[in-house]
Amino acid sequence: MDYKALGFKAGLEIHQQLATSKLFCKCPSELTENYNGKFERILRPTQSELGELDKAALEEARRKKRFVYYASPSSCLVEADEEPPHEANEEAVDVALTVALLLKADIIDEIHFMRKIVIDGSNTTGFQRTALIALNGEIDGIKIETICLEEDSARKLREEGKKVEYALDRLGIPLIEIATSPDISSPQEARKIAEKIGLILRATKKVKRGIGTIRQDLNVSIREGNRVEIKGVQDLNDIPKILENEVKRQLELIEIAKKLKGVKADDIKKQEIKDVSMMFEKTQCKFIKKALKSGKVLAIKLPNFAGLIGGVKYKEHRLGKEFAVHAKIEGGGIIHSDELPAYGISENEVKEVKKILGCNEKDAFVISVGNENTAKNCLEAVKRRAMQALEGVPKEVRRALPDGFTEYMRPMPTAARMYPETDIPPIRITKERLARIRKNLPEMPEKRINRMSKEYKISYEEAKQLVYRGRDDVFEELVKKYGYERIVARILLNVMAEMEKEGYDIDIALKRVNEVLEGLNKKLFAKEAVDDLLRYLTKNPKAGLDEAIKKCKAGFMEEKEIRRIIKGIVEEKEQLIKEKKERAFSPLMGIAMKELRGKADGALVSKILKEEMEKVLHS
């Protein structure tokens, strides 16, 4: 795809959890399933807090939900909103300032926390606290517009009808939010910039790791499209795919808008939702039959939409999917005429519905089946979305899905969502504080990768992986103590990756590498035994190295024993040696090492094998 020609523009918003205690209380930033209480709330935005209610807030309020919160040892009265927030966590502020300096941003003089309205229930207060830390940073030619410090929201556990349940453990974990300008010009560049920012965050050694600890939001548009925000991308590698898909989706919607030229919003607005249940009295469609026992089949005509709902340019981004998500939010589902006849709905039934709705061959219809009220709400939602289709791409917030696609989440919030947080005193950033942080700035990741690969003669990729996984410190520490750069790099990257897949506890493994290397250094076993020993020590955290060596049969054999084994091999292969002379060495060495790997030093095996072969050749 020619992204330049399409006028592709993207920006990133990266949220990284910090590995400190919480932002406004002393609770640990640990997720837990260990709940010790729950309570219920209904949240409503008040006019006074909001000034003017924004679109997103209104839509949430319209959904009238009940929220249940689960308390745990990772939450206190602050998370429950029964106690005002404490002063902002100093350590978290320091990490944010460190990141700001690394990104060459201008730090503001005084930090003021603000309240940002959220009424999806993910904050017990109805707002999220956030503070601007710095502006105008830069990375790889892309401007960093803002760096903020904010509190993470509560963790959604499940949603059933109008009831939503949240865990309070995540609420209040400090988050650094980094927003770039929308000047990223391709999906690949977006991935690259996100990776670089991620490395800088990790360089502070104060960020959490693992799934869900860093979330990337993307905003993206193409020239004829519109700005769309995509929330919650968890894996860096998904970024290009998601952006590419969004471009295709926008192209599909632009194409549909072109084909709908001449249709007016009013033409759709005036369409009435009609009860077409009687057309399905004898239907073969199982779910309609079932639904008709207590519900209805409702239908609405969409003028000039025939052929446009089932996919025009990109079937996988068809308008029908958008309709379905809007209906899902209302608690129901839809079927549209582009996909019919199907599901047991006959050609004749389609004809009858068309007749009642007054459809000509250019018109489409959508039906919703089930509870009358729900079905009606579903079709109203479809109608609203169909009117937006006339304009092309609606400005909206979408959710990233694991398969690289996205789905509608809510309208784009308007800007009037912030007001000052009066419970938290402002923080003046003193020169002394900045000087202290500047003095302790970590090495920039790029520089560190280059230095490590040169200094320790490991590949650039290995150095990058060590930095990326946060094992750079462990690596340097171990290598300074024992040497064995190549072995240490292999253990920390490849062996650990294998062990992780096999289900070993990597935190324990990392702690035990030291002992293994010490044993290697004392020549207690051959380097080939390292993997087995590390596995044994990780699986048996109480076992000592001696036990591991014994159990893994990893100890060095005595030279006498080695010679006995090699002699045996040489005797068995005497014929081969006589035929091939010196060229028999390599296959025999292979056989010997297969038997002696981990129990004898390769150089010693080679020496003895040569001696024994000489004896045969000169006999």
Ligand SMILES: [Zn+2]
């Ligand atoms: Zn707390």
